[in-house]
Amino acid sequence: MAKVLVIHGPNLNLLGQRQPDIYGTTTLAEIDRRLVALARAEGAGVDTYQSNHEGAIIDRLHAAQGRYDAIVLNAGALTHYSYSLRDAIAGIPVPVIEVHLSNIHAREAFRISVIAPVVRGQIGGFGVDSYLLGLRAALAIAARASHADPGGSDGAASVTDEPARRTPSGGASPRQRARQRRP
Ligand code: DQA
Numbered sequence: 665m666a667k668v669l670v671i672h673g674p675n676l677n678l679l680g681q682r683q684p685d686i687y688g689t690t691t692l693a694e695i696d697r698r699l700v701a702l703a704r705a706e707g708a709g710v711d712t713y714q715s716n717h718e719g720a721i722i723d724r725l726h727a728a729q730g731r732y733d734a735i736v737l738n739a740g741a742l743t744h745y746s747y748s749l750r751d752a753i754a755g756i757p758v759p760v761i762e763v764h765l766s767n768i769h770a771r772e773a774f775r776i777s778v779i780a781p782v783v784r785g786q787i788g789g790f791g792v793d794s795y796l797l798g799l800r801a802a803l804a805i806a807a808r809a810s811h812a813d814p815g816g817s818d819g820a821a822s823v824t825d826e827p828a829r830r831t832p833s834g835g836a837s838p839r840q841r842a843r844q845r846r847p
Contacts, residue, residue: 667708667710671721674740676692680692721752726755736798760779762785767788
């Protein structure tokens with residue numbers, strides 16, 4: 665069964681009351697409920713986590729290795745300046761999908777994404793649906809990974825010194841597979 669971790673960053677615990685003109689009126693609890701319902705309908709598992717603390721989120725990313733097939737991340741304002749978060753994402757083999765309720769590119773100039781270069785993709789501007797689309801993308805990535813390598817990689821073909829790491833659903837990480845394909 666594919667397992668996905670959804671991480672909500674700073675201030676997202678205030679959803680429902682926070683700038684409803686931008687972020688809508690749906691609470692975080694309701695978003696989590698809809699994510700769990702979608703995962704269940706797709707035969708997958710999802711865990712959700714919210715923190716207002718950069719280090720706590722980084723710890724969760726590190727701990728996701730070997731436990732989750734993919735991560736859906738709304739990093740809130742950390743998106744715009746956290747190189748620690750960017751390095752954490754780049755440092756783990758678990759694919760990360762960046763999501764935002766609002767379209768950050770249509771807002772203030774400071775709302776750039778410093779994590780965009782190290783995530784698998786970005787979904788934004790669709791409100792709660794950004795999360796649900798992010799979860800669908802995560803499940804598609806997990807399905808592709810287990811389809812490409814249903815028994816799991818034994819690492820024998822690896823030309824790198826990266827230790828053999830398996831995704832929870834059995835496949836090698838996308839980065840490992842890319843490296844293994846190199847001559
Ligand atoms: C956000 C966009 C960020 O710019 C902002 O700081 C947030 C929420 C979004 O979901 O639209 O906290 O990530």
